[in-house]
Amino acid sequence: MALHIQRMIKELTACGAAARFLLEAMACAVLQDPNDRTIYSAKALAKQFQLSETLVSAALAELLSVGLVCRLSQVAGRGRPTIRYLLAAGAIATLRANQCPYRLHSQHLQRLFSGAAMVTDRLGEPKEGRKERAAITRLGKPAPRGARGQLSACNRLLLGVLLAHADRFGVVQGVGNVDLRRATGLDTDSLRYRLQRLVALGLVRRWVPGLSSSVFSGGKISSTYYLNLNHPIFAVKSSTAVMVHVARDWDGKRIDHGEILRRDMQAHRSRHGETQSETPGAVIRFLAGQKIEVFELLQHMLLRHASDLLSRHWLDLDRVHPIDAGWLLANIAAALRKSLALEDGQANTELEEVVEHFGRLVFDIAREFKVRFDQVTWIGFEPGCLSILPASANAGYQVITLVLQPPPLGAPECMVLRETRHGVVEPKTWETEAEMPLKDRQFCGLASSPARRLVMG
Structure with a gap:
């Protein structure tokens, strides 16, 4: 099983993880409603997915540059025109022609790519610990969503890719770092950090790193990930x-x-x-x-x-x-x-x-x-x-x-x-x-x- 955006992975080569998350979320909405032709604004999308407007605007610009969304300018009286976006007709056609609904872990995946709040703490951190964390960084800039407990767009996308490849017990095998980088658009260092982040949040129970050795077929073996399908962040009835x-x-x-x-x-x-x-x-x-x-x-x-x-x-x-x-x-x-x-x-x-x-x-x-x-x-x-x-x-x-x-x-x-x-x-x-x-x-x-x-x- 794969995410909906897997059908457009070639077009997404130049797009980062945030843009891919946004496209997957928009794809879910379109596929749930065959008549959906929702027109979005960056502000509305940021509010819906609890992301920064700057991040959403940058993600939309990336999707616009590869032709997966269209931009509409709407003049409303004086001042700057309101810029709105909608999925390109070709992207919608691709999604509907190759529609492959989530099978295993569908409830988990739908929640990941919905507007639901996904706030969680690091393992062992007291509840007051997150509240005490500053909303701004040491440099005076707004702290990233992850620092305030909200699962970031990039981490949601990575978790979604892992869920899409997990068996019914939550075990992910045979998916190498190259596959994860290709699916998420993350570089090697960012991928490793975000995997460690999912472990720290308890969303990945165990991460068994792969390695290269003459012992194994092909000279190497991929990492194995054990996902926690019962994590409270999913807010679904326990399946395991x-x-x-x-x-x-x-x-x-x-x-x-x-x-x-x-x-x-x-x-x-x-x-x-x-x-x-x-x-x-x-x-x-x-x-x-x-x-x-x-x-x-x-x-x-x-x-x-x-x-x-x-x-x-x-x-x-x-x-x-x-x-x-x-x-x-x-x-x-x-x-x-x-x-x-x-x-x-x-x-x-x-x-x-x-x-x-x-x-x-x-x-x-x-x-x-x-x-x-x-x-x-x-x-x-x-x-x-x-x-x-x-x-x-x-x-x-x-x-x-x-x-x-x-x-x-x-x-x-x-x-x-x-x-x-x-x-x-x-x-x-x-x-x-x-x-x-x-x-x-x-x-x-x-x-x-x-x-x-x-x-x-």
Whole structure:
């Protein structure tokens, strides 16, 4: 799924993010009313979307320069003529000919591009904190909308692009920085800052940065974003629920499979390969020379595959009959890059060993999740209704988190299951995630710590 303006992305090449946001908002109005021929003024648009008139005027000028809006001058007595705008006939025709209404997350997207007030605070900021923030900058100029709590046009557009590519759990995969820059018109630095801003506001739960490495197919892997579909700013009925399991008697262990891979690689490098290793030699050779971020991303990859396995085979994981995992091994192999350092035959054998090992790890993770959530005997989990949300990097498998869509019957929006003794959990529920203490939300992966410069700013 894409935004309406995606049909005109070539014409928008010279336009910035604010102009694209404005065009998407105008497109939504036109497509909702087939007879709409609304004539706009910069002042009216600024008031409707709670933006500065200067920003709106500049955005309209950009759209005018590429022929997507038309300008009308209307003389009303003496003085300067009132300048008004309307969508160009060609733009309207393009929108209606290629009309593709929002499907997933339509309520969220419609609110983003409406005139609704979208005021929110940084995570952990007391309500009085925003009121105390100056309405002007240190230089005496009016502070940007974001500094006063109002989600800016550029941030709304970026969030809209992410929502348009998110699955029903709010997970965005396979959308690289190049794609985001092309869709939003933001440059690299601005894109990174605005992504950090969405994290600081709690609209993006987790941002797992991609990277380049010979381990992955194509030499790189894109970032993954976990959106908070239940954020109060959307003001829509909760469509997902989150459930967290916290194990007891963890004895300070924080090791996950990515950490085990890295540990075994370190032992191999330090010439202690004779010590017992949980990782086969083929995997160690495949990962030789990789930096620590690769192992963190491999852990994330394993969790995403485990999420697919749980979603497809929740009811089958504890049964005697084996599960046909051909699709899983194929997906793992597709994500990895074939080694070229060995002869073809040997390289294929090595890669098969690597894929099979990762497949076993995925099954281990999926079974661990199922065993622990099966302690909740009063809630039934259905195949296809769940997705793993990675917890804090410091939590290991002590904390495991699921996003449920639709929520199972009887499940609250937010539930934490704390293991009191082996096989027995004590639930604690909240009507909304926002009621949960911020440190607990961050530990469970429901929110991330904001970038330092956003905390200090």
